Amino acid sequence: MFVDKASDELYVADGYGNHRVIVYDAETGKYKRHWGAYGKKPDDTNLGPYNPDAPPAQQFRNPVHCAELSNDGLLYVCDRPNDRIQVFKKDGTFVKEAFVATKTLGDGSVWDIAFSKDPQQTYIFLADGSNEKVYVLLRDTLEILTSFGDGGRQPGQFYAVHSIAGRFERQSLHHRNLPRASACRNSFTKAWRRLRKKIKVCCGRKQASEPANQAHSS
Numbered sequence: 001m002f003v004d005k006a007s008d009e010l011y012v013a014d015g016y017g018n019h020r021v022i023v024y025d026a027e028t029g030k031y032k033r034h035w036g037a038y039g040k041k042p043d044d045t046n047l048g049p050y051n052p053d054a055p056p057a058q059q060f061r062n063p064v065h066c067a068e069l070s071n072d073g074l075l076y077v078c079d080r081p082n083d084r085i086q087v088f089k090k091d092g093t094f095v096k097e098a099f100v101a102t103k104t105l106g107d108g109s110v111w112d113i114a115f116s117k118d119p120q121q122t123y124i125f126l127a128d129g130s131n132e133k134v135y136v137l138l139r140d141t142l143e144i145l146t147s148f149g150d151g152g153r154q155p156g157q158f159y160a161v162h163s164i165a166g167r168f169e170r171q172s173l174h175h176r177n178l179p180r181a182s183a184c185r186n187s188f189t190k191a192w193r194r195l196r197k198k199i200k201v202c203c204g205r206k207q208a209s210e211p212a213n214q215a216h217s218s
Contacts, residue, residue, distance in 0.1 A: 002069045007090070011075060015064020019044055021077055021088070035092035036060055037079065050081050052102050057082050066112045070121050070139070081108035085126070085142065098142030104130050114166035115139065127164040132157070134164065 002011045003026050010026040014034070020042040022034040036042030037060045047057055066078035074095060075088045083102045087095040101109040111129040115121035116139075123145075124137040132151035137144050149158045 002067055002075075004069055004090070009090075011067045011069060013064045013067040013077065015060060015062055015080075017062075018042065019060040019062065019064065021064065021067050021075070021092070033092060035088070037082075037086060039088060039092045039094040050083070050105060050108065052083070052105070056084070056097075056099075061108075065110070068113055068115065070115060071119065072121075076113055076124070078110045078112060079108075080110050081106075083109045085110055085113065085124075087142075096142065098137070100126060100135060100144065101128060101131055104128075106130060111161065112163045114164045116166055125164055125166055127161045129158075129160040129162050132159065132161060134158075134161065 001013070003009070004011065008026045009032065010024045012022045012024065014020050014022045020034045020036050023032045024030060025032060034042065037058060040058065043059050045059070047059060047061055050057075050061060060077075060079050061081035063080055064077060065080040066076070068076045069090075070076065073090055075090060077086045077088065079086055083104050084097050084099045086097045089095060107130045109128045109130055110126060112127040114125045116123040116125070121139055124139050124142075126135040126137060128135060128147075133147045133149040135144050135147045149156065149161070151157060151159065153159055
C-alpha cells in the first residue's frame with residue numbers, strides 16, 4: 001500500500017484474491033478507481049502457470065505484490081509471477097514495463113521495490129525472493145545495472161527476500177560507482193571476518209564457519 005499525501009489517496013496492490021490495483025480515499029476509505037495490467041479492466045480468469053516463452057500476459061497474475069508511487073507521480077506495480085514491473089500514471093494509464101529474470105517460474109522474480117532516497121529517486125532496488133538477490137535498476141529506463149546477494153543464511157545471503165526498504169544518507173550515488181560482483185563479495189567477506197573476530201561463543205559453538213556462497217551478479 002502507498003498513501004499519496006498530495007491527493008490523500010491510498011493505492012493498494014490487490015493481488016492475492018484479485019488481479020488489480022485499487023485506489024481509495026485515504027481518509028474515508030471510499031472506492032475511487034481500479035485497473036489491471038496495461039491499464040485494462042481486470043479479468044480474474046485463471047491464466048494458468050506462467051510460461052516464459054509465451055507472449056506477455058495481458059492480465060496480472062496472483063499476487064500483485066507491490067504498488068509504490070514515485071516523487072514524479074508514477075505508480076510502479078510488482079506483477080510478481082509474471083516477472084515484471086509495470087508503470088502507470090495515477091489515473092491508471094499504462095506507461096511502460098520491464099521484465100526481470102524472465103525464466104523464473106513459481107513465485108516469480110519481482111517481489112518488492114524501493115526507490116533510492118535522492119530527490120530524483122534515480123534507482124530502484126528490487127527484491128527477488130525466488131532467486132534470492134537484489135537488483136539495482138535505473139528508474140527512468142528500468143535498465144538493470146547490477147545485482148547482489150545469493151541464497152543462504154549467512155551474512156550477505158538471502159532466503160526468500162520478501163520486502164525491501166531504502167535509506168539514503170550523505171553518499172553520492174552514481175551508476176558508474178555502483179558495486180559490481182567482486183566489490184559486493186569483498187564487502188560481505190570483510191564484514192563476516194570482522195564479525196567472526198568478535199564472536200567467542202555463538203549458539204554453543206566456539207567458532208563460526210565462513211559462508212561458502214557469496215554475492216554475485218547476474
